[in-house]
Amino acid sequence: MSVPAIPAPRAAWFLQVAGLRRALGAILLLAFSAFLLMPLWTLLLWAVTERWLYPGVVPQQFGLKWWSWVFSNADIGKAAFWSLTTAPTVTLLSALVCLPAAYAFARFDFPLKRFFYVALLASNAFPKLGLYIAIAAFFFRLGLIGTFWGVVLVQLVNALVVMIWIPSAAFAAVPKELEEAARDAGASPLRVFFSVTLPISMPGIIVALILTFLGSLDESQATLLIGTPQITTLPIQMYTLVSSYPEPVGAVFSVLLATPSVVLLLLARRYLLAGYLAAGFKGG
Amino acid sequence: MPPLAVLTLLVLLPAFDALRFSLGWVPEDNVSYASGLNLIRSSQPTLAVFGRLFSSASFGRDLGLTLFVTLTSVALLTVVSYALAVYARFGRGRWVGAVRTLYLLPMFIPGIIAAYAITTFYGDHGLLQAMLERVGVQGYHSPIRQSWGIVLGSVWTGIPFAVLMLSSGLDGVAEEQIEAARDAGASFWVILWRIVLPLNLVPLLIVLTFSFIGVFGSFTIPYLLGPAAPNMLGVSMQLNFGAFRQPQVAVAMAVFSFLVCALVGYLYVVATLRQNGRRV
Numbered sequence: 109m110s111v112p113a114i115p116a117p118r119a120a121w122f123l124q125v126a127g128l129r130r131a132l133g134a135i136l137l138l139a140f141s142a143f144l145l146m147p148l149w150t151l152l153l154w155a156v157t158e159r160w161l162y163p164g165v166v167p168q169q170f171g172l173k174w175w176s177w178v179f180s181n182a183d184i185g186k187a188a189f190w191s192l193t194t195a196p197t198v199t200l201l202s203a204l205v206c207l208p209a210a211y212a213f214a215r216f217d218f219p220l221k222r223f224f225y226v227a228l229l230a231s232n233a234f235p236k237l238g239l240y241i242a243i244a245a246f247f248f249r250l251g252l253i254g255t256f257w258g259v260v261l262v263q264l265v266n267a268l269v270v271m272i273w274i275p276s277a278a279f280a281a282v283p284k285e286l287e288e289a290a291r292d293a294g295a296s297p298l299r300v301f302f303s304v305t306l307p308i309s310m311p312g313i314i315v316a317l318i319l320t321f322l323g324s325l326d327e328s329q330a331t332l333l334i335g336t337p338q339i340t341t342l343p344i345q346m347y348t349l350v351s352s353y354p355e356p357v358g359a360v361f362s363v364l365l366a367t368p369s370v371v372l373l374l375l376a377r378r379y380l381l382a383g384y385l386a387a388g389f390k391g392g
Numbered sequence: 393m394p395p396l397a398v399l400t401l402l403v404l405l406p407a408f409d410a411l412r413f414s415l416g417w418v419p420e421d422n423v424s425y426a427s428g429l430n431l432i433r434s435s436q437p438t439l440a441v442f443g444r445l446f447s448s449a450s451f452g453r454d455l456g457l458t459l460f461v462t463l464t465s466v467a468l469l470t471v472v473s474y475a476l477a478v479y480a481r482f483g484r485g486r487w488v489g490a491v492r493t494l495y496l497l498p499m500f501i502p503g504i505i506a507a508y509a510i511t512t513f514y515g516d517h518g519l520l521q522a523m524l525e526r527v528g529v530q531g532y533h534s535p536i537r538q539s540w541g542i543v544l545g546s547v548w549t550g551i552p553f554a555v556l557m558l559s560s561g562l563d564g565v566a567e568e569q570i571e572a573a574r575d576a577g578a579s580f581w582v583i584l585w586r587i588v589l590p591l592n593l594v595p596l597l598i599v600l601t602f603s604f605i606g607v608f609g610s611f612t613i614p615y616l617l618g619p620a621a622p623n624m625l626g627v628s629m630q631l632n633f634g635a636f637r638q639p640q641v642a643v644a645m646a647v648f649s650f651l652v653c654a655l656v657g658y659l660y661v662v663a664t665l666r667q668n669g670r671r672v
Contacts, residue, residue: 137487140476144497144548147509150519154512162517163525205394224396231403235609235653237626238646241633242406245413245425245643265402285622326502329611333630346504350616355512362505370500377486 152360174356178364187345194256194331194341195324198263202320205264206271207313212304213272214279228269237329239265244333254338262330266319274319278312279305318376322369407650412543414441416642426621428639431468451645453622461539461614461624462607469603472547473554478588480555481562482570497659499552503618507616511536514544541617542624546607554599561595562588594666601660625649 152161158171178184212218213225243262244253252258282305290300306313328343335344342365349358398533409419416434419425432440445451480492498506513519524532535541565588573583589596614624623631625645633642 136475137491140491141494144494145508146519147513147548148501150513151505151509153519163522164518165526167521171429197427198658205398209395222665226665227396227399231399233658234403234407234647235605235626235649237609237611237629238649238653239407240463241629241646242410243402244633245639246406246409248425249419262397265433268398272395326504328502328504333633343502346508350504350508350511358508359512362508365397366501368503369502373500377418 112171114356116364128151145342151359151362152240155353155363157359164339174354174360178357179358183348184342184345184361187340187342189379190256190339191203191325191341192336194259194263195321197256197260198267198324199317199321202264202267202271203313203317206268210272210275213276228272231265231268243330247334253334254336258340259331259335259341262334263324263327266323266327266330270319270323271316275309275317278309281312282308295362297302315376318372322372325368326365330366393536399664400444403532409648410514410643410650411647414647416440418640425639427637428605429637431640439486441640442648445641445648447642451628454468454625457539457618457622458608458625461542461546462604465543465550465607466600466603469547469550469554470599473551473558474596475601476551476555477558477562478584495555496552498549501549502522503549503612504616507545507613510545523564537619539619541619542610545613545617546610548605549613550606554603557595557599557602558592561592565651583643600659601656601663604656605660608653608656609649 118269131227153167155174157167157170158169158173159169160167213221240262243265247258247262252261286304286308287300290304291297295303325341326343327341328347331339331341332347335341342361346358346361346365349361413419413425413618414430415437417437418431418433425431432438434440465534476491476495480488483491493593511518514534515533518534518536521532521534524530535544569587570583573587579585609626610624611626611630615630616623616625618627622628625648629645629649631640632638632645
């Protein structure tokens, strides 16, 4: 960065040599890239492997035979069914529950607004597994363990914050002047909302929907506690696959499971970053 | 407010129920509670469950592991993320763009897959060992199924959130301030410590608290990457609730983890409110 004017620590003398400093930086970057990428590279290799014996650095035999195995497995079909029913339900339900509240947070001042804000934040600051244990015990009494709706409800907890925060930021970003102009032109409040506010804030809402959908699709801890043994979604199946099947099966399955996330998140990447930074919280 | 109803039904009531149960009040109509093993029943609130929990050696070992993993992970995560965020903000050159994309990568990968990927690379007879052997390095000890395996997984999965959060703070640091300090002859470290860090304190606090809570209560990563015993609290809770049929012990641990994280979470809420107060 800059040449130090104060005496530098003795051990760091070489940092003042530009070439060495650059080399050190490059090594650190390389180490970081390897740290992030190598596990994924290994996984991708395993997914197209038929035989890979230690100590080979690459598989001895490539092939796709495990893909057909995974696709024809009945358990996995069932898991796919549950995943593809719970995730959309959670997404829709959370939108119904949260979007009006998000609008209220953005547009109105109401008593205890601060308190609700803190309450929401606090629910996000609960250690997740402890909360799931408490919910599971509570659901036993309600007969919700092992049911579709039990899984949907527990995943709703995770969706709350995402589904309120990002849309709320999006609603707040809509210029009030536009809404007022529409009102002056004689539009009803409902018409203003659907023709002005909603279209402008759509990107934020879509990001929230995507994040909620993916969060639900990838959720494993709560579903494991609440859903088993009847409701086994794809990530739950993964726990079994990891421990009791050969490596390629888990790898193929991982690639399949990660693909929707990667595709959807890449599509929404631009909005996503803005949404994350504006909201300043942890999602997923 | 429907979200508040959901919050009450799904967070407050269960938490309250758990608290009562851990204090010795066993609801007879709840089969999962009442049929548990080693129950402590009392008509008055009692701390006996916690007393037994804290005096058990296995809980002590679990707690020790949990604290070690949590603190190490948070420390490493913060240092690595801060370095990355500073680099992404102030760095020049063609690698900056690549790094900005790279650190987001784990966000796209579900935790359970990340854990599996890490196992295949770092595990016994994994690719890393094969590569080391190829260049003549023997005696590799896999961190998988050790406490360091959990640290590895936690740092890996925690990076996107931490870097994003820290970057959002760094974006607020004006270029002129840095330039002025540099003209006055301040070194890189002085600029970092005296100018960048104070302006960026709230996001840093949020990263620290959230990473702490996240790792402290994690399940998937320690379940797949951690040792068989002792377990981190999350795994231990799950085992006590399911396999060991000791719901009261599990619930008491949950309440304990609530308390620990409530303390840490309090910092987070205060920090967030201050940040938002300044922005609005």
